Every structure is written in structure tokens, then in C-alpha cells.
Amino acid sequence: MIKLKIVVFTFLFAMMGVLTVSADGDYRITDLNEVVRIDANGDARITKKVTYHFDDEMNGVYFKESLKKGTASQSLQWGGLTSIEVSHNNGEKQTILPRQGDSSYGYVETKTSQQVQEKIYYPVQENDQLTMFYHYTLKGVVVNWDDIAEINWLPIGTRDVAIEKLRLEFALPNQPASTLKAWVHGRSVGHVLVNKKQANITVNSKKIGPDDTVEVHTYFDTSQTPLNTNKQSGNRAAYIQKQEKAIALKNKKSLQIKKVIGFIVSPIVIMILVFIIMLKTIQRRKLLQSARQQSGVTGDIVHIFDIPNDIGPALVSERIAKSVTNAKLIIATLLDLIARRKIAMTYDDIQKQDDITYSVLDETNLQPFELVFINMIFGKYRRAVVHAEFKQPESGVSNRIKKDISSFTKALKEAEKQASIIDHVLTNKIKSQQFFLTLALIISTIISTFLLGIFAYSTQAWS
Incomplete structure (x- = not known):
């Protein structure tokens, strides 16, 4: 099966992923709520609330944050973990401390130049639910240009399970924002709201597939991050708008092609197959009628108990x-x-x-x-x-x-x-033709329905 993927434009920073400690267990992410608060110095204080539902016994979860380069000259910097909290089966919050020795509870941090990983030990049983609260800081999220301040980030990357419900918020330090524009890219992105008065951007989606990503590209007035030392010269706003317009046009053309294939070509193929099936069925009935007439079974029955005297x-x-x-x-x-x-x-x-x-x-x-x-x-x-x-x-x-x-x-x-009376060769030939034509129709219908679903899903055609 060929999966349709949305090409994500070059991003400044990389992704977050969530994996289980126990590789042979199963779990679901039923809710992910991420709040990104931008400080005046361009850093991002992040609170990530993730709700896991477990279908088997497990030892805990992984939390990963990528530190790969976002641009040719800048890379993401780990600002440090403030705290990790957990609510077990909707109970009261408990703080997870660094793991001591072989304890069954606690977290272990592993940091490289490419990634920070928090391995959280917290045993759970089948049908348990954990709500984890991760508080941490990322530095250098914002780039200050001569005319605007820019964020180009992929906060939601690919993972091994879907996110059943997502809420993502970017909040600027000062309200209102005199300038605030945003583009959110992703195959499964739902409702997006840009609010200059409250100086924030919110993204809400019902489901984000395992291979789906969410990219946020936004710019705002530089007065929001006056203390930011991550600066570059040049006027950026016009370039960003041109860039996003090109992406929109490309996506529009791709969408049109998918719609033509999914909603015009596929139905036409199905209609042609249905026509062929109907034509062959009519031909088969005519052959059957001709055979019945030749055999005499369509006329009046005469001396049905007599032995035929014309064939010996x-x-x-x-x-x-x-x-x-x-x-x-x-x-x-x-x-x-x-x-x-x-x-x-x-x-x-x-x-x-x-x-x-x-x-x-x-x-x-x-x-x-x-x-x-x-x-x-x-x-x-x-x-x-x-x-x-x-x-x-x-x-x-x-x-x-x-x-x-x-x-x-x-x-x-x-x-x-x-x-x-019965031509077995012709009968078997007709039966085989009818069987394979019907089978082809069924298979084509299933494939076309599947492709239509993929097209509709990838293009968000229902919305």
C-alpha cells in the first residue's frame, strides 16, 4: 500500500516523539495538549500534557525532543527540564524525580547533540491511563529579522501511534500583537485560529496519524522579542509570504490532481467495469436463451415419459x-x-x-x-x-x-x-467469464473505495 505524504517545507527545529519503554506493549495517545509560551528573549517555555491509554502491562514511556538543526546557521538548544508530573488513572498529580539506582519509578535523562531523551519509569497495568506533564525550555526558537520575528518549527513529528486529539497553542509575551500571521501545514490539521488581540495561535485536530506532522510557520512584530540575541539581517516578511504562496499553489495543484483521480477517474473506471459486466451478463443470457431454444425446453412438453427416437x-x-x-x-x-x-x-x-x-x-x-x-x-x-x-x-x-x-x-x-442439450465447454467458459468479471468488479470497487478514502483523507475533502 502506497501512503500519501505531505511534503513539509524546510523547518527551523525538529520533532517530538513518544515511544514506550516496553517494546512488546501496546498503548494509545488519546490526548496531546501542548502550550508554547514565547519569552522576550526568544526562548520557548513548553508545557506538554500527554494522556496515554495502555492495552497491556508496561514499564513506562519515553519522551524525546529533537535538537537537530533547523536552518543552516542555527540549531535548537536544550534549555533544561523544569519538571515531570504524572496523574495515574485521573488521580492527583505526582512529581517524577530522577531515578535512583534500580528503582521502578523515576526518570533518566540522556542528552546528545541531536536529541534529548527522558526515560520515565512508571509501571502500569492493562487499561491503565497515565497523564504526563512535561515542563521544559527550548532556546533560540525565534529569529529576529530587521522587519519581523519568525518561528518556523515542526512541533509534532512522526511517531509510532496516532494522536487521537491534539491542541497546540503558541502564546506571545505581549497583548495585543500589532502583527501576527501564521501558516500551519499538515495532512490532518483541523481548525486553526490566529488571534492578534490575544497574541496567540491555536491548532485543534481530532486525529493526527502516525505518519502525519504539524508544521507551524509564523511571524510577528519584533517588539514581542526585544531581548532576543538570535538575529539576522534582512527584510523577511515579503519572502515568507512569497514562500507560503508558492507552497499553497503547489498544494492546490496537487489537491486538484488528487480530486480528479479520486473523484472522476476512479468512478469512471468503476462505471466502465459495471458496463462490461452488464454487457457480458446480457450476452450470457442470450446464449442461455439460444441454448434453451435449440434444446427444445422452451416449447410445449410432449410425451415427457417417452424415450427420444431421434438420437438413438x-x-x-x-x-x-x-x-x-x-x-x-x-x-x-x-x-x-x-x-x-x-x-x-x-x-x-x-x-x-x-x-x-x-x-x-x-x-x-x-x-x-x-x-x-x-x-x-x-x-x-x-x-x-x-x-x-x-x-x-x-x-x-x-x-x-x-x-x-x-x-x-x-x-x-x-x-x-x-x-x-448442455454445451459444457461453452457453459464453463461463460461461468468462468462471469466469475472473473464479477471478481474484477468487486476488487476494483474495493480498491477504488480505498483510494477514494485515502484521497479524501489526504486532501481533507470532507471539510
């Missing part, structure tokens, strides 16, 4: 798949041809059956298997056959029967196929 007893036996000995097939075919005056039967004394003589009268309008039968019984020169010869194992007729009986039965089977 041997063919009847073959058609009803009745297992009959070769001797009976030969006798039945012989008598049928006598009754149809194709073979003559002569005798002087009816009491002496062995003296009955059989000879060929007429070979016109015979079926191929009947011609094979005539050749098998009477030979190439059509010599008359005496009844007693059938009883003699080494007679001419007995030898011809031994030699040609397989040809006769083969011809009989071929005749049954030609005169069959």
Missing part, C-alpha cells in the same frame, strides 16, 4: 451418463437401425435365432457414430452377418468389434457433445 438409444445412454456394457450398446444400436430400416433382418425360421441374417439397406442420413457402427459390424465391403457370428469369439464380426469398439465409443461421445 446409444446416444440416449451416453447423454444420461448411464453406465452400459458394450454388448448392450451394440444390440440397442443394431435394433434401432433395423427399426429405422437402415439394416435389414431376414430369417427362415423365427425359432432359430442363430440363422437370422443382418445386411445393410441404407446409409443415408446416418450420424458419424452410426457409420462407424456399420463399418464395425459389416466391414468395409458390407458383407451380411449371421446372428450366430456374434457368439463366435474368432468370427469376422467379433474381431471387428474387438478392433473398432473404442472408435465406436469415441465417436459416440463426440456425437453426444455435438447434440448435447
Whole structure:
């Protein structure tokens, strides 16, 4: 499965991730509330409230904050952890202290040039809930330019589980803000509010998928961060607006393409498949109707209990798949041809059956298997056959029967196929076509529905 990803523009600082200490446990982040308070010196005092729901026993959680470079000249600086608090199953807050020895409770901080990690030990049981409060500072979040102060940050990065509910707030030090503009990028971003009067930005989303990110790009008046030493020369506002406009146009084009594919192309493909299925179904019904007419089952039923007299007893036996000995097939075919005056039967004394003589009268309008039968019984020169010869194992007729009986039965089977009420080859072919066409329709419908869901999700088309 190909996952659609939103390309996030170059950001100043990197992401936060939350992982479990116990790798074989399961958990969910049901709520994440992050408040970022900007100080006059450009630092950010962050309170991150994260609610975890556990589906198994676990030893605790990880908290990670990336310190990777945000721009070519600036990198994020760890300002220090103020405190970690926990509420277990909605109980009162408890402060988590640094871990001592092998204690089951406490946190251990590991810091590198790229990342700060807090490993929190706090055993939980299945269906427990922990609400963690992380208080810490990040330095150099704001860049002061000649005309504006800028934040370009990815506070919510990818993680191993979804965030079921998110609230993110950026609060400036002074109210109101004379200048405040913001762009929030992310596939699952919901409601965004920029409030100059209260000098803050809030982002609310119902669900952020594991691969979804939230990027905040904002600028405001430099009077908000007069003590900021992280400065760069140049007028930045016009550049940011041009940059964000280009991103918006690119996203708009991408959205239009996705909508065309998702809401026009896919339905057309489904309609074409449905049309093909309907056409093939109509053709199948016409073939079935034609077969029914040829077989005579659509007309009035006449003498339903009579044995058919137009195809011969041997063919009847073959058609009803009745297992009959070769001797009976030969006798039945012989008598049928006598009754149809194709073979003559002569005798002087009816009491002496062995003296009955059989000879060929007429070979016109015979079926191929009947011609094979005539050749098998009477030979190439059509010599008359005496009844007693059938009883003699080494007679001419007995030898011809031994030699040609397989040809006769083969011809009989071929005749049954030609005169069959049900054409099994055609029937199986139609059934296979119908099955695969129906299967293709079902698969295409499932795939198209899935793609439509992805398109709708990635484009936020419902909103």
C-alpha cells in the first residue's frame, strides 16, 4: 500500500516523539495538549500534557525532543527540564524525580547533540491511563529579522501511534500583537485560529496519524522579542509570504490532481467495469436463451415419459451418463437401425435365432457414430452377418468389434457433445467469464473505495 505524504517545507527545529519503554506493549495517545509560551528573549517555555491509554502491562514511556538543526546557521538548544508530573488513572498529580539506582519509578535523562531523551519509569497495568506533564525550555526558537520575528518549527513529528486529539497553542509575551500571521501545514490539521488581540495561535485536530506532522510557520512584530540575541539581517516578511504562496499553489495543484483521480477517474473506471459486466451478463443470457431454444425446453412438453427416437438409444445412454456394457450398446444400436430400416433382418425360421441374417439397406442420413457402427459390424465391403457370428469369439464380426469398439465409443461421445442439450465447454467458459468479471468488479470497487478514502483523507475533502 502506497501512503500519501505531505511534503513539509524546510523547518527551523525538529520533532517530538513518544515511544514506550516496553517494546512488546501496546498503548494509545488519546490526548496531546501542548502550550508554547514565547519569552522576550526568544526562548520557548513548553508545557506538554500527554494522556496515554495502555492495552497491556508496561514499564513506562519515553519522551524525546529533537535538537537537530533547523536552518543552516542555527540549531535548537536544550534549555533544561523544569519538571515531570504524572496523574495515574485521573488521580492527583505526582512529581517524577530522577531515578535512583534500580528503582521502578523515576526518570533518566540522556542528552546528545541531536536529541534529548527522558526515560520515565512508571509501571502500569492493562487499561491503565497515565497523564504526563512535561515542563521544559527550548532556546533560540525565534529569529529576529530587521522587519519581523519568525518561528518556523515542526512541533509534532512522526511517531509510532496516532494522536487521537491534539491542541497546540503558541502564546506571545505581549497583548495585543500589532502583527501576527501564521501558516500551519499538515495532512490532518483541523481548525486553526490566529488571534492578534490575544497574541496567540491555536491548532485543534481530532486525529493526527502516525505518519502525519504539524508544521507551524509564523511571524510577528519584533517588539514581542526585544531581548532576543538570535538575529539576522534582512527584510523577511515579503519572502515568507512569497514562500507560503508558492507552497499553497503547489498544494492546490496537487489537491486538484488528487480530486480528479479520486473523484472522476476512479468512478469512471468503476462505471466502465459495471458496463462490461452488464454487457457480458446480457450476452450470457442470450446464449442461455439460444441454448434453451435449440434444446427444445422452451416449447410445449410432449410425451415427457417417452424415450427420444431421434438420437438413438446409444446416444440416449451416453447423454444420461448411464453406465452400459458394450454388448448392450451394440444390440440397442443394431435394433434401432433395423427399426429405422437402415439394416435389414431376414430369417427362415423365427425359432432359430442363430440363422437370422443382418445386411445393410441404407446409409443415408446416418450420424458419424452410426457409420462407424456399420463399418464395425459389416466391414468395409458390407458383407451380411449371421446372428450366430456374434457368439463366435474368432468370427469376422467379433474381431471387428474387438478392433473398432473404442472408435465406436469415441465417436459416440463426440456425437453426444455435438447434440448435447448442455454445451459444457461453452457453459464453463461463460461461468468462468462471469466469475472473473464479477471478481474484477468487486476488487476494483474495493480498491477504488480505498483510494477514494485515502484521497479524501489526504486532501481533507470532507471539510
